[in-house]
Amino acid sequence: MEKDTQGEIIFNIDVMLAKRKMSVTELSQRVGITLANMSILKTGKAKAIRITTLAALCEVLDCQPGDLLEYRKTED
Numbered sequence: 001m002e003k004d005t006q007g008e009i010i011f012n013i014d015v016m017l018a019k020r021k022m023s024v025t026e027l028s029q030r031v032g033i034t035l036a037n038m039s040i041l042k043t044g045k046a047k048a049i050r051i052t053t054l055a056a057l058c059e060v061l062d063c064q065p066g067d068l069l070e071y072r073k074t075e076d
Contacts, residue, residue: 010070013042016061031056 017027028038033053040046054065061068 007071007073010072011041011044012068012070016063020061030060
């Protein structure tokens with residue numbers, strides 16, 4: 001019987017912030033979400049993200065969703 005393994009989605013917001021020389025505070029203001037919610041996204045503790053929020057992140061950071069999101073397999 002195969003194990004039901006599930007990977008995880010990693011947010012690479014820090015990488016894009018560094019590339020754009022932008023603070024997390026500025027990003028949260030420009031995207032229109034609270035600093036607390038941005039921190040939850042940034043640390044990978046979010047269980048979900050609205051497509052509109054993802055689109056706003058891409059707009060502000062001038063990037064594609066794949067620049068922000070990464071899938072990693074969970075090791076056994």
